[in-house]
Amino acid sequence: MRVESCDVLCLGGGGAGITAAVTAAEYGANVILVSKEPLGYGDTRISMGLTSFPGVVEGDSLELFYQDLLKGGEYLNDPELAWIMAEMNPFGVQLLESYGHLFQRNNKGLIGSDVAYLIGGHSLPRSIGCPPGGGISMGNALRAGAARSNIRVFEEVLASSLLCSGEHVAGAVCFDICRGEVFLIRAGAVIIATGGAGWLYYPHTDCNSGVNGDGYALAYNVGAKLIDMEQVQFMPFGLTHPASVCGVYVGEPSLAAPKGLIRNRNGEVILSGLGTMTRAQVTNAMAVELSRGGGTEYGGLLLDLEPNLALPEGRQMWNVRKERGQLNIVRFAYGEDAYRWKKPWDVTPTAHYFMGGIMVNTSGQSSVPGLYAAGQAMGGIHGANRLGSVSLAELFVFGYIAGKAAAKECIGQKPLDCSQGQEEAAGNIKSLSGRKGLYSPLVLQRRLQKTMWENVGIARVEKGLRTALKEIEEIEETCENLKIASQISYNRDIVHTIEIKHMLTVAKLITEAALMRCETRGAHLRLDFPEKDEKNWRRNIIVFKENNNFKIQSEAVKF
Amino acid sequence: MCREVSIEVFRYDPGTDSSPSWRKYEIPFEEKNTVLGALLFIQEKLDPTLAFRYGCRYNRCGLCSLEVNGKPRMSCHSYLEEGMRLGPLSKLPLIRDLVVDRKGLFQDLAKYELFIEKNTDNTVIFEPEQGAKLRGCAECLSCLAACPKYSFGSDDFGGPFLFVKLAQLHFDPRDKKDRIEQAHSLGINLCQDCKKCYCPNGINIYRDAISTLLKVKKND
């Protein structure tokens, strides 16, 4: 079996992964980056590209930004991480530009107050963009940054499990999708930057395919602690049909300002004044109406933007959206009248971002020696709700921090012995090809996704959560009986099998945490506990594995 | 819903099949279904071995390009129609079915130094509008399939994708290299009488990239 070696192994080719890898290399480490999708692909690439940059508007300060993060996060945030986020945000923006990206500038060539947008939850305009490219331009710049550095890149290769030397992480078993090859990478430290797990809710997600929580499961399986996994952010407005674009995101709550309304199937107004509401507030109100049976035949509610057209500023908003190309997908799915706001849009919330994730300290280090995390894969910064535009800035800040710390830890160290369990782990993947069982791994993914959406989605109750746990267990058993194709190159069945196992693990972590949090806070809505419970639940929920058993506990927040 | 749409899909595993074939599939009709919708249906319900790439499902990431009836298209942004023939992007090495080898792309970034230098001063920057537009290139590689002069692996002619990259850097005030010179050494003069560039993502390759780089070299 092929074995590669490096100091720092970085898993993930999005914003966090590339930043971490390039930074580790700049600090002298020998680096390998492994990416399931081609390099630079992932949520970073398909994002709108809006990035927080505190201080562009007079009166703004790092302290104010920090307070906004905590307020938005409903005080579940890790205060130290949130402060680093605020303090290093300007640095993160510069770092990305140094790879070749450019944010929009004003007529003086500066990123000034006149190019900053106000996004829900921020008390001042401090989000900058880069039209028309958006996240595409970021993805391309990141790849250019990777090409400029001396890291080694393995594209379309996924990590299927981590290897340890005693307690210390020491490498990963990898699967090369195009070549169908299983191989090992030995490393002094591993950085997980595999993004979130929106795909657990497919098709009700706007995330990139392959964003299915591999990193959370990889970390959990070697004993790392994860924090607040129940906090899954749903964007309020996702398409409901046609099937091929279901889940695609069509806008923030501010899209509806000033006069837009949400109606139910009977045309009754459910929500108005959306402009000042957070994502969680709008999503939760929609979830309550949907659970009452107010949904349309497509399972959505009606976003009625027509009242805006009566006002000059409303018509102006339409023009702005049109210019930015934000309405094209609506025209594609719902036709000309919907594009012109003359016909309401059928929308339902769509899984977008995981506030929870791998628990890390201020160096990006997890609770397992040698294991780091950055980007959406890590948790703690955003608490119970993330403010728009901060998750991109986060990548460059925490990617940098993890890359630097991982490099410092392992440069000059002797390679660790990772032979413990390597043959077995590799053998598990090799033996998948050509299995003649009953179930298609992709169909099992669909089954899991359905139960997650129905029972662990936007509105949760104990009964549904328990149903989900049962279903997860049943699917786990079914996984013993898989039907897998035998192609060597580009065998998606093998990829789907590795993924479904990770997805089941993550689904369980989310569901257990959702069951434990008996309150409604941020993105977590419990219909059976509809109030926030400040007395008992200003606490983080931590999940981990101990002696092969699932453990869950809560800890008071660190304020 | 009993109506069906019948399409043909290119199937070929160069490692094991003696020759390529076009396989027929029937897809249940749905209003405004897309080509990608059909591929996802085949993968889930009919044949999980079909190989194709996609990412965002909404015409953003650039990963789902293929050829519909011989013309490059984004599969997530093309409505499905009766009788379509879906094949891989031509001109790039085939991995399997609809999946082509994209690795050369990253290698080219390093080979032609398609990046700005380290430690540039980013404070005050004026980027021409064309540069900003070219940053929106989704790297879908459709333009390569449409270009009559491009051939994979040849250093004589860079092809539209590389020219877009070079032009984008040319417009970046921080970039120090002579990208016009580079474009000429990659044979851009062959474009002079062609102008057949095609981009499904709205990049005006000829106007915004090629005609700029075609400018006569300084020393000529």
Ligand SMILES: Cc1cc2nc3c(=O)[nH]c(=O)nc-3n(C[C@H](O)[C@H](O)[C@H](O)COP(=O)(O)OP(=O)(O)OC[C@H]3O[C@@H](n4cnc5c(N)ncnc54)[C@H](O)[C@@H]3O)c2cc1C
């Ligand atoms: C439609 C959309 C719009 C958005 N707009 C904005 C915005 O305007 N502003 C903002 O701040 N945020 C936005 N976000 C959120 C933001 O884009 C993401 O949170 C962020 O990009 C995540 O970056 P990442 O590097 O952590 O992960 P990603 O960019 O998703 O990268 C993850 C990488 O890991 C790889 N990977 C996964 N599993 C494995 C494995 N097992 N082995 C190896 N590699 C693996 C993937 O292939 C991918 O390359 C948006 C998100 C979406 C979906």
Ligand code: SF4
């Ligand atoms: S120029 Fe257009 S066709 Fe060519 S790679 Fe870029 S987006 Fe694709």
Ligand code: SF4
């Ligand atoms: S002008 Fe013609 S030869 Fe030149 S890149 Fe475009 S299509 Fe190819």
Ligand code: FES
């Ligand atoms: S899937 Fe991303 S562009 Fe089509």
